[in-house]
Amino acid sequence: MRIIIFLAFCLAVYYIIKGYFKDQGLQRGRRPDPRHPPTITDELVQDPVCGVYFPKKDALSLIWKGKTYYFCSKECRQKFREQNLES
Numbered sequence: 001m002r003i004i005i006f007l008a009f010c011l012a013v014y015y016i017i018k019g020y021f022k023d024q025g026l027q028r029g030r031r032p033d034p035r036h037p038p039t040i041t042d043e044l045v046q047d048p049v050c051g052v053y054f055p056k057k058d059a060l061s062l063i064w065k066g067k068t069y070y071f072c073s074k075e076c077r078q079k080f081r082e083q084n085l086e087s
């Protein structure tokens with residue numbers, strides 16, 4: 001009886017190892033393309049109006065006095081424009 005438990009244990013170990021190597025292979029496949037580094041698009045910027053941090057790729061930009069500002073929404077960009085044009 002003990003030998004059956006031992007064999008079952010060996011099978012379990014075998015499948016765990018097999019699964020582990022399969023995952024490793026998938027991870028290798030998912031590795032991002034070095035020609036398109038994701039770090040640039042995932043860069044976080046802060047909205048100067050509401051103070052929220054969000055990815056630069058989703059940002060609305062506005063160049064004002066030679067500086068680029070990033071906003072989470074049209075409303076924030078509009079608010080910033082109004083504040084700076086008034087003062």
Ligand SMILES: [Zn+2]
Binds near residue numbers: 051
């Ligand atoms: Zn905002």
